[in-house]
Amino acid sequence: EVQLVESGGGLVQPGGSLRLSCAASGFTFSSYWMHWVRQAPGKGLVWVSRINSDGSSTSYADSVKGRFTISRDNAKNTLYLQMNSLRAEDTAVYYCAREYGETNFDYWGQGTLVTVSS
Amino acid sequence: QSALTQPASVSGSPGQSITISCTGTSSDVGSYNLVSWYQQHPGKAPKLMIYEGSKRPSGVSNRFSGSKSGNTASLTISGLQAEDEADYYCCSYAGSSTFYVVFGGGTKLTVL
Numbered sequence: 001e002v003q004l005v006e007s008g009g010g011l012v013q014p015g016g017s018l019r020l021s022c023a024a025s026g027f028t029f030s031s032y033w034m035h036w037v038r039q040a041p042g043k044g045l046v047w048v049s050r051i052n053s054d055g056s057s058t059s060y061a062d063s064v065k066g067r068f069t070i071s072r073d074n075a076k077n078t079l080y081l082q083m084n085s086l087r088a089e090d091t092a093v094y095y096c097a098r099e100y101g102e103t104n105f106d107y108w109g110q111g112t113l114v115t116v117s118s
Numbered sequence: 119q120s121a122l123t124q125p126a127s128v129s130g131s132p133g134q135s136i137t138i139s140c141t142g143t144s145s146d147v148g149s150y151n152l153v154s155w156y157q158q159h160p161g162k163a164p165k166l167m168i169y170e171g172s173k174r175p176s177g178v179s180n181r182f183s184g185s186k187s188g189n190t191a192s193l194t195i196s197g198l199q200a201e202d203e204a205d206y207y208c209c210s211y212a213g214s215s216t217f218y219v220v221f222g223g224g225t226k227l228t229v230l
Contacts, residue, residue: 035219037164037221044121044207044221044222044223044224045156045158045164045207045209045221045224046121046221047209047218047219047221050219059213059217059218062119095163095164100166100169101170102152102170102211103152103154103209103210103211103219104152104154104166104169104170105154105156105164105166106166106169106175108163108165109163110163111163
């Protein structure tokens, strides 16, 4: 059974940093592109970042470029999102998602809440 | 890149059919057959319902169907059931020189 389990969310002050993790199991993690998608409270889904299967290529939404870094450890079956210079508008539930085919997200984690507030 | 445009809400009675539209541009929906649709119940993670415009993942009811015309994609749900009440999001690849993905703002489906 495919499972994605996020962790690392919490309350952080504006300007602070946080690292999210997504532990994958039930599939060959190293064969799949992975993504982070976020959802602000009561709002819609917003794509954040993606990484290819071996970690050599990454992409970011304009709103997080230069502040967030996506990475992966295929030996540990884990996806990461390093978030720096956090802003109030980064407050959201962050989901990791597996890509199937081209930009189809077939499995999602349960999400981890990040709250940026003083 | 701007978010795709969806109606904020749609409603229908059990057994009826409804259609949710998703309007983009020639840079996203209109250029690629890479529109997907997600169902999200309150407090839950999204679920893939349609991918690559009209394909259904294994396990998704054939009451769900997808289509596209020009810059607008559509999700149709036939034979509405109470459990279909949820938020629905469209999504499209939007990259040209760089990888990019955009979602729609979401549509709240109410089953009357």
